[in-house]
Amino acid sequence: MSTARTSPVPEAARPLGLRERKKIKTRHAIRRATYALVREQGYDATTVEQIAERAEVSPSTVFRYFPTKEDIVLTDEYDPVVEDLLRVRPAGEPVLESLRWAISKATAQALAGDPDFGPDEMMLRVRLMADVPAVRSRLLESMSVTGRLLRRALAERTGRDENDLEVRVYAMGLMGALLEATLYWAEGDFRQDLPELLDRTLATFKDLPRR
Secondary structure, X not given: OOOEOOOHHHHHHOOOOHHHHHHHHHHHHHHHHHHHHHHHHOOOOOOHHHHHHHHOOOHHHHHHHXXXXXXXXXXXXXXXXXXXXXXXXXXXXXXXXXXXHHHHHHHHHHHHOOOOOOHHHHHHHHHHHHHOHHHHHHHHXXXXXXXXXXXXXXXXXXXXXXXXXXXXXXXHHHHHHHHHHHHHXXXXXXXXXXXXXXXXXXXXXXXOOOO
């Protein structure tokens, strides 16, 4: 999980207007251009101007969708998916069990890929998170966005307030643990099974009590 702006689940569940389809197309074009350029010449050598030219948009359009170059790398489509998946679990199911199921499903969906963000892009993204200081710094700043989504989902599942200390600590503890597992995956040259690593990580947590 990481910062997110959109979710393929809600988009697929309702008809999209022309304006929304254009926004999705533009966002995907920017991401495709970024990953292609990074593969060709490295992250530091890739500029927003080059990304804009490759994506056939203006630099101002790139910044309208992604405030920084690092956000192009860090933004994904799967945080809201986890939130949606949690909502379909049985109400009485232990919170940690629901989380393990939802994160497993979302990770499998990410690894299955789509035309714009498949397994190769996911591995490149994680490698940049591990190796590029600017990306790593922005990641730490942006974790609070995903943390708020997770806090909201945990509050719904437990009947707690999302601002309760226990909910906030639990959510950010999960965020840090999942990040560490993902970096561990990269350090092992992606040879291990990511869903298994994430599940092992979540298994170290206790359940968050309900109110």
